[in-house]
Amino acid sequence: MTLHVLLSICIAGVVTVFVRVLPFLFFRKREVPGVIRYLEGHLPPMVMIILVVYSIRNIQWTVFPHGIPVIAGMILVTALHLWKKNPLLSIFGGTVFYMAVIQLALPS
Amino acid sequence: MDSGKTFRTAFTASIPVLLGYLAIGIAFGLLVVHAGFPWYLAPLMGIIIFAGAMQYLTIGLLTAGTGLAEIAAITFFVNSRHTVYGISLLDKFGGTGKYKPYLIYSLTDETYALFTSLDVPKEADEPEFYFFISLLNQSYWVCASALGAILGKMLPINTEGLDFALVALFMVLALEQIKKSVSKIPLFIALFASVAVLVLLGPGNFLIVSLLLSIAVLLFFKRRLEE
Numbered sequence: 001m002t003l004h005v006l007l008s009i010c011i012a013g014v015v016t017v018f019v020r021v022l023p024f025l026f027f028r029k030r031e032v033p034g035v036i037r038y039l040e041g042h043l044p045p046m047v048m049i050i051l052v053v054y055s056i057r058n059i060q061w062t063v064f065p066h067g068i069p070v071i072a073g074m075i076l077v078t079a080l081h082l083w084k085k086n087p088l089l090s091i092f093g094g095t096v097f098y099m100a101v102i103q104l105a106l107p108s
Numbered sequence: 109m110d111s112g113k114t115f116r117t118a119f120t121a122s123i124p125v126l127l128g129y130l131a132i133g134i135a136f137g138l139l140v141v142h143a144g145f146p147w148y149l150a151p152l153m154g155i156i157i158f159a160g161a162m163q164y165l166t167i168g169l170l171t172a173g174t175g176l177a178e179i180a181a182i183t184f185f186v187n188s189r190h191t192v193y194g195i196s197l198l199d200k201f202g203g204t205g206k207y208k209p210y211l212i213y214s215l216t217d218e219t220y221a222l223f224t225s226l227d228v229p230k231e232a233d234e235p236e237f238y239f240f241i242s243l244l245n246q247s248y249w250v251c252a253s254a255l256g257a258i259l260g261k262m263l264p265i266n267t268e269g270l271d272f273a274l275v276a277l278f279m280v281l282a283l284e285q286i287k288k289s290v291s292k293i294p295l296f297i298a299l300f301a302s303v304a305v306l307v308l309l310g311p312g313n314f315l316i317v318s319l320l321l322s323i324a325v326l327l328f329f330k331r332r333l334e335e
Contacts, residue, residue, distance in 0.1 A: 005145070005170055008179050012166050013156035015183040016190070020212050023194035024201070032195060035327075038334065042326055044189035045285035046298035050318045051161065051186065051278040053302040057311040073272055077279045087280045088128040094276040095135070095269075102269035 065106060073098040109231040117229050118240035122248075125218045129248040132160060135273040137256020142267050143167050147257035154250035158214060161281060162186055163253075164274045165315075178316055185319045189285075193220040204235035211235075214242040216249075217281065291333055298322045 023032075032040075056074075059067040077094035081087070109117075137150040145167075153163045162183060169179055193215055200223065201208055219242055226241075228234050259265065286295060302318040309317060326333075 004173075004176075005149070007176060008170055008174070009149075009153055009156050009166065011176055011180050012162060012183045013158075015180050016157055016159050016162060016187050017213055019184060019187045020190045020194060020215050022191045023198060024208075024212055027195060027198065035330075038330055039323070039326065040188065040192045040195065042289070042291070042294040042333070043185070043323070044192055045282065045289045046294050046322050046326070047186055047189065047319065048278060048282035048285045049295060049298040050302045050315070050322060051165070052275070052282050053299070053306060053318070054165075054315050055275040055278050057306055057314055070272070070275065074275060074279055077276045078283065081280055081283050087284075088124075088131055090280050091128075091273060091276040092131050094279070095273045098272035098276075099269035103266060 069098060069101045069106065072101070109229065109233070111233075111236065114229075114232045114237050115240050117232060118237055119244060121222060121226055122241050122244045125222060125245050126248045128218060129160075129245065130252045132273065132277060133249050133252025134256035134259070135270055136160070136163060137253040137258070138260040138265065138267050138270055139164070139167055139273075140253070141257050141260035142270070143171055145170075147254070147261050150253040150257035151250045154246070154253050158246060158249065159187055159190070159216060160249070161217075161277060164277065178313075182315050182319070185323075189217075190215060190220075193217075197223065201238075204238060207235045207239040211238055211242055214246050216245065219245050293329065293333060294322075294326055297325045297329070301325060 052074075056067070056070055059070055061067050073094045076097050077090045080093050081090040084090070133154075137147070140150040140153075141147055153166065157163050157166065165182070165186060166179070169182065174182075194212065197215070197220070201211055204211055222241055222245075223238065228237050260267065289295060298318075301322045302314075305314055305318045305321060
């Protein structure tokens with residue numbers, strides 16, 4: 001493990017603590033500045049959507065299997081989640097499905 | 109209610125998180141060793157960072173050799189939802205005394221979900237009850253990721269396709285956030301901005317550019333969205 005790895009983790013850790021402490025240090029319930037409240041209100045779902053796109057950024061759409069297993073897995077996760085509303089089941093079901101497709105149906 | 113009884117009640121309440129962290133934590137540990145890092149990095153990250161989605165993300169950033177300033181900025185935006193959690197817990201954490209620093213440090217998505225949906229048993233000491241829940245949740249996470257990493261080192265597990273756990277995790281978090289969102293416009297801003305960045309710039313620096321672009325567009329539409 002290099003120093004860069006250790007430093008990176010420590011920085012991610014310090015910033016995570018910082019965003020968690022932030023409201024307790026600076027805000028009382030009704031004193032949150034308007035711009036912050038606006039950003040904080042809208043940002044979380046936006047970040048998650050960006051992360052979804054990030055997690056599939058390396059798919060090669062023009063090469064077989066054209067990202068179809070990933071898209072199928074994402075549809076399954078969404079369907080499971082809307083149906084059962086159980087995060088664990090959605091993540092587990094989608095991942096097992098995807099691994100089965102990749103390892104059994106499309107062995108490289 | 110004595111501490112032992114409070115602990116048992118907290119344990120019962122935390123069982124859904126135990127199951128969830130067991131699965132996602134083991135997958136995380138497997139991915140850490142799969143990416144070529146030593147096994148102890150998995151539990152170490154669970155102590156230093158303790159934010160599941162960010163830890164998954166960090167493996168990718170480390171493999172890509174991302175710079176420290178960029179990691180700091182990405183962590184800030186990705187975990188900014190924890191600030192929102194904190195704002196809504198200002199009152200609840202108000203009287204937690206000596207437990208407060210730990211409760212703030214260990215506030216994950218799942219712990220937040222428990223705190224905001226649970227009824228604290230009437231006779232229980234509320235701060236102590238919260239403390240036990242947080243402590244249990246973190247120990248599940250750290251143990252599960254260590255377990256996954258050690259299993260990955262010892263057993264010849266075919267982890268091909270396991271990285272989909274990250275896609276699934278982000279999907280679920282996104283669906284939960286979308287359900288709660290008041291306005292759908294920011295969702296489209298984020299979708300269009302990130303797809304545009306990916307098409308125009310490719311996967312390198314994707315995350316930080318998409319985040320900054322989305323925030324810029326969001327600020328641009330502030331007046332319209334607030335009407």
